[in-house]
Amino acid sequence: MGVAAEICDALAARGITHTFAIQELTLPIALSGTDLIGQARTGMGKTYGFGVPLLDRVFDAADVPELDGSPRGLVVVPTRELAVQVANDLAIAAAQIPVRVATILGGRDFDEQRATLRAGVDVVVGTPGRLLDLYQRKDLRLDKVSVLVLDEADEMLDLGFMPDIEKILAALSDFPHQTMLFSATMPGAIVRLARTFMTQPVHIRADSESAAPTHASTRQVIFQAHRMDKLPVLSRILQVPDRGRTIVFTRTKRTAAQTAQELADLGFHVGAVHGDLHQQAREKALQGFRDGTVPILVATDVASRGIDVEDVTHVINYQVPDDAMTYVHRIGRTGRAGNFGTAITLVGFDELHKWQAIDSELDLGQPEPPQWFSTSEEFIDKLDIPADAQDAVGPARKVAGGGVGGGGRRR
Structure with a gap:
C-alpha cells in the first residue's frame, strides 16, 4: 500500500x-x-x-x-x-x-x-x-x-x-x-x-449507512436488576469460566470508586479509573489492565474511548449510560479486532425509562428487559454462572489505582 x-x-x-x-x-x-x-x-x-x-x-x-x-x-x-x-x-x-x-x-x-x-x-x-x-x-x-x-x-x-x-x-x-x-x-x-x-x-x-451501530461480534444481554442485588449479580458474572479482561462501567465517579472497593473487598483483583483519581493512579490501573495483571477495570465513561485492548471478553454496564452513543462506545470495548465479546447491562428498576430511550434509538428490541436476581435460574442459565459461585472469591485486596476518592482502601 x-x-x-x-x-x-x-x-x-x-x-x-x-x-x-x-x-x-x-x-x-x-x-x-x-x-x-x-x-x-x-x-x-x-x-x-x-x-x-x-x-x-x-x-x-x-x-x-x-x-x-x-x-x-x-x-x-x-x-x-x-x-x-x-x-x-x-x-x-x-x-x-x-x-x-x-x-x-x-x-x-x-x-x-x-x-x-x-x-x-x-x-x-x-x-x-x-x-x-x-x-x-x-x-x-x-x-x-x-x-x-x-x-x-x-x-x-x-x-x-x-x-x-x-x-x-x-x-x-x-x-x-x-x-x-x-x-x-x-x-x-x-x-x-x-x-x-x-x-x-x-x-x-467504513460502514454502510444502514450498518448497525453495535458490533455483530458482541453478544448483548440486558436485564433488570434490583439496586441492592447488583453487587451479588456482578460478583457472579465475574466468576463465569470464560471471562477474560472485563470492564465494569458506572455512570458516576462515586459509584466507580465504591464498586471497585466492594469488588476488592470480595477478593477480586480490580483497578479503578475515574475523574477523582490522580492521573498517575489512573495510568497505573490502565497499565495493569493492559498487561493482564489487573483483569477487572471499573471505570466511568472517561475510559470508554481510551482503552484499546483487543481481548476484552466482557463489558458490564453496572449503571445504564445517559444516552445511546455512550452505550455504543462502552460496549465497543469488547468484540474488537475480529474477537467475540459479551456486553451485559444491569438496568436498575429506576433506570428503566433511560434504558427504553436507548433501546428505542438503537432499535434493540428490548424495551422491557426481564427481571433477574442473583439467584434466578434464568440469570444462571443465560450467563453460565457456576453452580458454586459465591459473593466472595477470596481475602480482601487493595484496589489498583486507588479506591474511594483515590485514597486506596478505606473502611
Missing part, C-alpha cells in the same frame, strides 16, 4: 500484518497528503488509519520539512487515556524510524512536558487544554506542523472542547498542512468545522 518498510516491519513485529476496512480505505489517500474525514465505529482500527500515514509522511514525505525538533505531526484527542493509548500505538509503529512521539496532557507535571518539548519531538499527541496552554506560553511550536489529526471529534464536541480546537486550528492556518478528522459519528457542528478548516476533504465511511 506504499507504506515505508520500516513501519510495516515494526507493526509486523507486534503481529499486525493485515488492514481493517477503514485503514485500507484511508491509507492510499492519506499518504498522498489529501485532507480526509474517516468515519467508522469504535474498535474498527481508526488509530492506525491515521497513525500510519502520519508517521510515514513525517518520516519521508517530500512536502514535509526536514525534522528539526519542532513538531511535524499533531494528534488532538478528547481524553487523557486516549492520548496515552494513541501515543503508545504510534510509538509501536515508529519503533524503527527516527521519529520521536510525545504525549502532552493535563494531570502530568507541566515542567516535565516543557522539558520534553525543548528536547525536541516530531509528533505530539495531546488533549486540547494542555496543548493550547503550552502553545500560548510559547513552549509548543505549531508553525511547522504538516499533518494534523483530530481523533474522536464527536467526543470533543460532547466534552465542550470545540472553542479550544478552533484556537488550535487557527494557530496552524498560516502553514500548509494536511488535516485528517476521524470520528464515529458526524454531528452538524463537526461537519461545519470540517468545511471551515479543511480543503476539499475526502469523506471515507
